[in-house]
Amino acid sequence: MTVTIExxxxxxxxxxxxSLAKEVIEAAIEWEEFPYETEVNLLxxxxDEIHEINREHRNIDRPTDVLSFPMIQYESPGDFSKIEEDEDNFNPDTGEALLGDIILCVDKVKEQAESYGHTIEREFAFLILHSMLHLFGYDHMTEEEAAVMEQKQREILEHMNILR
Structure with a gap:
């Protein structure tokens, strides 16, 4: 597993x-039983920077807490059966699956931790985990999708003993 943090x-x-970022990324990979070595980038x-990125890539003119840029397209969330069919899903130098990029706003982590009444560590871990689920194809555009993501987030964080 390669995690590049900038x-x-x-x-x-x-x-x-x-270390916490790597632990959360690894826990998500293990929980989802992703069958390949992986590469994830965390920025x-x-x-101001996340505001600009959100505006450029999503046409939403405001800051957000985290953005996910998956590199792999899935037929359905968490279905890894066809990843090998596209060699572009893998880094040619390392053979690792290119899951994608996570862009995390430091200011929002601190602000939301205070607002939600939990630690900065918990908010940081939650946002990375949330983004990792996006990198596995999960989304929260419908109530059903949101329920699946929320359940997975809860289970993984509890498993890691990262509680509110």
């Missing part, structure tokens, strides 16, 4: 966020 904004979280940005 910082456009120094997080100053006060905990080992790099930590400011409020």
């Amino acid at each position: 910082e456009e904004r120094n997080p100053e979280f006060g905990f080992d966020y790099q 930590l940005v400011s409020l």
Whole structure:
């Protein structure tokens, strides 16, 4: 598993966020039983930077907490049966599956942790996990889809003992 973490904004979280990010990514991969070695990119940005990215890529002119850019298309969420049919799903140098990119707003992590009354670590872990589920094809556009994602998020965070 390769996790590349880049910082456009120094997080100053006060905990080992790099290790926690890798733990959450690995837990999501294991929970979903993803059958390949993986590559995930995590970019930590400011409020202004995520606002700009959200506007450019989603035509939404406001900041958000996390953005997910999946590299693999799935027939249905969590269905990994056809990944090998497209060689572009894999890094030719390492053979790792290119899951995609996570762009996380440092300012939103802190703001939402305070707003929701839990730790910064918990919010950071939650947002990365949420984004990982998007990288596996899950979404929350309908009530049914949202229920599936919320259940998975809850189960994985409980399994990791990352509680509210």
